[in-house]
Amino acid sequence: xxxxxxxxxxxxxxxxxxxxxxxxxxxxxxxxxxxxxxxxxxxxxxxxxxxxxxxxxxxxxxxxxxxxxxxxxxxxxxxxxxxxxxxxxxxxxxxxxxxxxxxxxxxxxxxxxxxxxxxxxxxxxxxxxxxxxxxxxxxxxxxxxxxxxxxxxxxxxxxxxxxxxxxxxxxxxxxxxxxxxxxxxxxxxxxxxxxxxxxxxxxxxxxxxxxxxxxxxxxxxxxxxxxxxxxxxxxxxxxxxxxxxxxxxxxxxxxxxxxxxxxxxxxxxxxxxxxxxxxxxxxxxxxxxxxxxxxxxxxxxxxxxxxxxxxxxxxxxxxxxxxxxxxxxxxxxxxxxxxxxxxxxxxxx
Amino acid sequence: xxxxxxxxxxxxxxxxxxxxxxxxxxxxxxxxxxxxxxxxxxxxxxxxxxxxxxxxxxxxxxxxxxxxxxxxxxxxxxxxxxxxxxxxxxxxxxxxxxxxxxxxxxxxxxxxxxxxxxxxxxxxxxxxxxxxxxxxxxxxxxxxx
Numbered sequence: 001x002x003x004x005x006x007x008x009x010x011x012x013x014x015x016x017x018x019x020x021x022x023x024x025x026x027x028x029x030x031x032x033x034x035x036x037x038x039x040x041x042x043x044x045x046x047x048x049x050x051x052x053x054x055x056x057x058x059x060x061x062x063x064x065x066x067x068x069x070x071x072x073x074x075x076x077x078x079x080x081x082x083x084x085x086x087x088x089x090x091x092x093x094x095x096x097x098x099x100x101x102x103x104x105x106x107x108x109x110x111x112x113x114x115x116x117x118x119x120x121x122x123x124x125x126x127x128x129x130x131x132x133x134x135x136x137x138x139x140x141x142x143x144x145x146x147x148x149x150x151x152x153x154x155x156x157x158x159x160x161x162x163x164x165x166x167x168x169x170x171x172x173x174x175x176x177x178x179x180x181x182x183x184x185x186x187x188x189x190x191x192x193x194x195x196x197x198x199x200x201x202x203x204x205x206x207x208x209x210x211x212x213x214x215x216x217x218x219x220x221x222x223x224x225x226x227x228x229x230x231x232x233x234x235x236x237x238x239x240x241x242x243x244x245x246x247x248x249x250x251x252x253x254x255x256x257x258x259x260x261x262x263x264x265x266x267x268x269x270x271x272x273x274x275x276x277x278x279x280x281x282x283x284x285x286x287x288x289x290x291x292x293x294x295x296x297x298x299x300x301x302x303x304x305x306x307x308x309x310x311x312x313x314x315x316x317x318x319x320x321x322x323x324x325x326x327x328x329x330x331x332x333x334x335x336x337x338x339x340x341x342x343x344x345x346x347x348x349x
Numbered sequence: 350x351x352x353x354x355x356x357x358x359x360x361x362x363x364x365x366x367x368x369x370x371x372x373x374x375x376x377x378x379x380x381x382x383x384x385x386x387x388x389x390x391x392x393x394x395x396x397x398x399x400x401x402x403x404x405x406x407x408x409x410x411x412x413x414x415x416x417x418x419x420x421x422x423x424x425x426x427x428x429x430x431x432x433x434x435x436x437x438x439x440x441x442x443x444x445x446x447x448x449x450x451x452x453x454x455x456x457x458x459x460x461x462x463x464x465x466x467x468x469x470x471x472x473x474x475x476x477x478x479x480x481x482x483x484x485x486x487x488x489x490x491x492x493x494x
Contacts, residue, residue, distance in 0.1 A: 148363070
């Protein structure tokens with residue numbers, strides 16, 4: 001019995017032990033479960049957060065997609081614009097090419113007309129030369145014959161003629177002399193445009209002294225008083241500038257011939273770019289109303305009876321000054337003398 | 350001193366007349382033969398045409414006008430200055446102005462002197478006097494050989 005009991009007890013014990021073990025195991029398992037549940041809850045919470053995040057990200061994606069759609073639209077519009085511009089540019093280029101062609105055409109036309117004009121000008125110059133030649137030969141010959149026979153008439157038959165006849169001979173003589181001067185003046189005038197200009201630095205005082213010296217020498221009774229100031233050097237053609245001064249000085253002498261005391265002042269004023277030379281006399285002067293005529297070919301403001309002349313001298317002077325790139329003008333009062341001014345540029349060109 | 354002939358080549362009869370008057374005035378006694386243009390002047394030199402029967406020998410001086418019909422002064426010059434027989438004859442060219450380009454051409458062709466035809470008679474006689482001076486020298490030009 002005891003044994004049985006013992007065995008039973010033993011069994012019971014074992015069973016209890018096992019129970020205890022199971023209980024312990026269960027407790028552990030419970031604990032584990034509890035932990036696992038906790039973990040699950042944690043994950044669930046985390047998942048919820050992650051879900052929220054995802055939702056947010058999706059929202060952002062949608063936003064971006066919308067923005068992208070807008071940007072795409074914009075891009076498409078810009079592309080369209082670009083194409084438009086490209087087309088416009090192509091059209092503008094075409095127009096430019098056309099315009100360039102037109103400009104070339106116009107340039108060619110211009111060049112042609114310049115060539116044509118130059119040829120015309122050359123032709124005109126040649127004709128002018130032919131006219132000069134004709135004047136010097138064909139006009140001079142009959143004049144030479146008139147003067148020649150007039151001289152012979154005077155020489156051989158003067159004594160046979162009455163006073164009136166002798167006067168006629170004198171009149172023919174002075175008329176032919178005048179015509180000879182006219183022809184020479186014309187030749188000189190036509191020469192100005194044909195001859196080449198050689199510009200040098202000129203000593204104006206030297207030129208003026210050279211021209212006034214013989215006048216002073218011939219002025220035995222000291223009627224003429226020259227006052228010549230220091231004149232600046234200027235660039236010019238020696239021969240032409242000598243002709244300018246010669247004509248102006250002769251002019252001053254001519255129109256002071258009735259004065260008992262002649263005063264001629266020659267001087268200059270220097271500006272920044274130009275030099276203005278002047279010659280002033282106390283002669284007959286002229287009416288300023290006709291000042292513009294004074295440099296015109298064959299225009300004279302005084303009668304041949306009062307002052308001889310051809311009306312070529314001052315026209316020649318103006319032409320010479322113009323060829324030098326300068327200007328000439330005059331101021332006067334009738335009976336109080338005249339002042340002639342001409343300007344020259346300071347530089348060599 | 351041998352008085353040689355002056356060959357005066359000029360087409361204008363009035364110029365010829367006046368020049369002869371001037372010669373007379375200055376008492377230049379040389380014989381002056383007038384040829385009316387270059388062609389006649391060549392004929393004179395070569396003893397042809399109306400000068401076929403002239404006495405032989407070159408003139409001592411040629412006075413040469415430039416502008417003439419048929420053969421002008423420069424053409425005439427070019428011919429005689431290229432001819433051994435005539436090239437030593439002194440030539441005085443008569444021009445209308447000092448500025449003529451013909452003047453340079455004349456000198457290139459061998460002209461010895463030139464005179465500008467004067468407008469008045471006094472100058473003409475003065476020039477004839479100058480030619481006379483020239484003449485005195487050229488009358489002694491050595492003859493060939």
